[in-house]
Amino acid sequence: MNVTGTQLEIVMNEVTMRYRVEHGDVLALQQVSLSIAKGEFVSLLGPSGCGKTTLLRLMADLLQPTAGEVKVAGGSAGAARLAHKYGIVFQSPVLYDWRKVRDNVALPLEMMKVGKVERMRKADELLELVGLHDFGNKYPWQLSGGMQQRVAIARALSIEPEILLMDEPFSALDEFSRERLNEELLNIWAQVGNTVVFVTHSIAEAVFLSDKVFVLSPHPGRLSAVVDIPLSRPRTSEMRSQPAFFELITHIREQFEGGESL
Numbered sequence: 001m002n003v004t005g006t007q008l009e010i011v012m013n014e015v016t017m018r019y020r021v022e023h024g025d026v027l028a029l030q031q032v033s034l035s036i037a038k039g040e041f042v043s044l045l046g047p048s049g050c051g052k053t054t055l056l057r058l059m060a061d062l063l064q065p066t067a068g069e070v071k072v073a074g075g076s077a078g079a080a081r082l083a084h085k086y087g088i089v090f091q092s093p094v095l096y097d098w099r100k101v102r103d104n105v106a107l108p109l110e111m112m113k114v115g116k117v118e119r120m121r122k123a124d125e126l127l128e129l130v131g132l133h134d135f136g137n138k139y140p141w142q143l144s145g146g147m148q149q150r151v152a153i154a155r156a157l158s159i160e161p162e163i164l165l166m167d168e169p170f171s172a173l174d175e176f177s178r179e180r181l182n183e184e185l186l187n188i189w190a191q192v193g194n195t196v197v198f199v200t201h202s203i204a205e206a207v208f209l210s211d212k213v214f215v216l217s218p219h220p221g222r223l224s225a226v227v228d229i230p231l232s233r234p235r236t237s238e239m240r241s242q243p244a245f246f247e248l249i250t251h252i253r254e255q256f257e258g259g260e261s262l
Ligand SMILES: Nc1ncnc2c1ncn2[C@@H]1O[C@H](COP(=O)(O)OP(=O)(O)OP(=O)(O)O)[C@@H](O)[C@H]1O
Pocket: 019, 020, 021, 026, 027, 028, 046, 047, 048, 049, 050, 051, 052, 053, 054, 055, 201, 221
């Protein structure tokens, strides 16, 4: 795959992933090819078990494909990982309850042996970016679920990753918090400008956030469609009730073969 004139960040060529299990193996992904441009915001969308997390883990070099190739920033996914090109945000924020919020954000910098003054400065800057500047001295358990996830985003951004991988980061939140965090995430992305790969079950969330949606079908996981989202930016909450938004949702819904529900 090649897109002339566009700098590609992630390229997957015919990627197949089989997990070995006790009695045989599970074909999680079959011959998936895709490309993501530098600075793009893309979503991986599909029903449970279609291989979204597997795809994300392959991109992050946390798994090795059974067949096919994963290229990141012109090299291997392994080289990108060693060069600290990835920030990862999981479904659950995985914060350390005994560390203050600021110290949680600064943790990756601490592991990279960045000096205390610099890492505290950076952590405060990131807490400002995610709208939590007054919460650096609190503990995670003193924050709401949405605030905790914003701390996790700040932490993932602390190493200034070229690529932010997000695995259903808002799926445990109520719909109001989720929609607000969608808008906040886009504001953060507009300032940071990195490449974002966002996993979701929600068609509306994928449409609202993305430049492009990769639609996956299950058993085995395959890429069934790539849908460009031509909505203008910045995206606003009013867009959610506009006809263009609903048309895109309907179009994506139609991509699911056999009426598989999300
Ligand atoms: N470590 C593993 N060992 C065996 N099978 C696995 C493993 N991880 C995932 N699978 C299987 O691979 C397939 C894809 O799983 P994956 O978690 O990537 O899907 P998903 O789309 O992210 O699902 P969900 O939305 O429920 O998180 C599923 O059939 C799953 O059972």
